[in-house]
Amino acid sequence: MRLYSTLQRKLVELPPPPVEIGIYVCGPTVYQRIHVGNARPYVIFLWLRRWLTGRGYAATLASNITDVNDKIYAAAPGHSSELAEQATRWYIEDTDRLGLGRPDAEPKATETMDDIIRLIAELVASGHAYEAGGDVYFRVASFGDYGQLSGQKPDQMTEQEPNPLKQDARDFALWKATKEGEDTSWDSPWGKGRPGWHIECSAMAAKLLGPAFEIHGGGLDLVFPHHENELAQSRAAGQEFAHIWMHNGLLRLTGEKMSKSLGNVQTLERVLDEWGRETLLLFFMTAHWRSPIDFSPATMEAAREQAWTFRNAFLHPPERQPARGWEALEAALDEDFSTTEALAVMHEWRAAGQLEQLRRALTLFGLETLAESERAPAELEEMARRRQAARATSDFAEADRLRDEIAAAGWEVRDVSDDPGYQLVKKD
Ligand SMILES: [Zn+2]
Structure with missing residues (x-):
């Protein structure tokens, strides 16, 4: 089986089954009901897991829930954790209605804090990150392959997260000191604060799928900076991380x-x-x-x-x-x-x-x-046929009367192009 990977910019062959295929997909930031566009990766990767399983692979799908993020603080100043919990319930409720089952793991950033802090500490210890005023930044210049996923040239990159304390405009936050009005914080070697979005995914993916796994997925809008930064952090920490990077087109x-x-x-x-x-x-x-x-x-x-x-x-x-x-x-x-x-x-x-x-x-x-549709009783089939005949002779009053009679019996008649030209479906 072959899948197109953004990183290699070509179709990449999966190893033959039965091997383990770990899949990590970036899930939603929970601060409102999810948009239908956010359901697209959810659906695609659940289908892919089903297909891989059917082909003899041991496929594991992990899709995170980002429950610590700037957007959540901004949407509910002072009670971001209540909003995140409510929006997580909405997300589960809405995606359950798709009827595809759930990913094997749905980690939350708030439940992965120890792993996140440990990963940041490792990057600081190896010189790939530095502390500045209670924040911790990834030192982009320390990672020679930065830009390999998105294809961005270092001198064309726009600044991420401006801060005069940063050593390089390209550096991005791994840890952010707690600001006024933020109602949740965690203790760390750099003081009270909370993680940046990118490091959350690096830590959750490694925790669930190990330091090397097969597929990382997400929407095309996540290539830069989110996935570029995830890749840099994890590889700088000595992990192979994801092999294939799948980015779905946007809705x-x-x-x-x-x-x-x-x-x-x-x-x-x-x-x-x-x-x-x-x-x-x-x-x-x-x-x-x-x-x-x-x-x-x-x-x-x-x-x-x-x-x-x-x-x-x-x-x-x-x-x-x-x-x-x-x-x-x-x-x-x-x-x-x-x-x-x-x-x-x-x-x-x-x-x-x-x-x-x-x-x-x-x-x-x-x-x-x-x-699995139920067949309609014979008398309703007969009425649907009479309705077809009435429509064929432009007797729309009779056709409408028959449609209403069918509806009163709890069925809906629909016009379809295939034979016999109508369809009877039981109403919910
Ligand atoms: Zn992510």
Whole structure:
């Protein structure tokens, strides 16, 4: 299996199974309900863990919860820890609704403080970091490979965290002395304070996956400075750290309605309420994980249409015809985990009535519910057929009457392009 890695700038081959594949993915900073865009890495890496496990690997997925961070202090001055706890509950609640299970480990920065402080102390002792006024900074000039992940040249880098006490504008904080109004702090060799964001991830990844692991993931917006700094800190501390760096493309809000309401944030909770988990999961399948993905009413409707089409194949099985075998799905996913190719294979199986393979593939992506729809009672099927006929003769009053009658019986009739042209789905 091959995966594209930002660090090597090419597809990198995984060692053959059965080896352990440790995956670390940067999770959310918890200070509000997560955005639907933050659900994308959550979904992609849970799918990837499932796929690797199915291919015979011992895959372990760790995804952190950043519960100490500037954003949290800013959002709730004086009670940041209460906000972090509340927002952690929201995050678990919202992502549970995706129905994909959870990562193997979900470490919190506040529960990893000893490891974080130990790692900083090691970097200070080896000269890769220095204390300045109660803060501790990473000495970028001490790490020759700095910039290797993001490709940034040292002289083009913008300053991170300005502070006149720093030795070099590029140096970034590993530890920050407690400031007025910050309600949480930890004791350290440098006084009371709290860790910087980047060192939290370096420490949590090593604690759970060891000094060398296979895959580090996260959104493309994390390459610089977050991942560049994680890599520098961990390698400066003598760890090999992650081998493959996977960065998923970002979710873009598009469409007129969506752009107008940019202030109107599309939280995962809201999107699940509006569209349901099946449509959202299918939507994420429609773009390669490395590409940006456009979220709009039109793209979500298209994803919903695809979900209905799969469901329809199980309600009204097409005549069975020859099609490619399971190895077609393996080829799609083993080559840089292409869900778009996988989706094309799945539609081929749907059209060919190869429902067992299709069910197995849907299950992999958490979409087995599409194969489990209850058939409507015969009298409702009959009413749906009469409604089709009424629509065909433009008798819309009769068609609407039949639709309402079906709804009163607890079912929803939907129009689909496949035979028989309608679909009956039991309402929740
Ligand atoms: Zn991180």
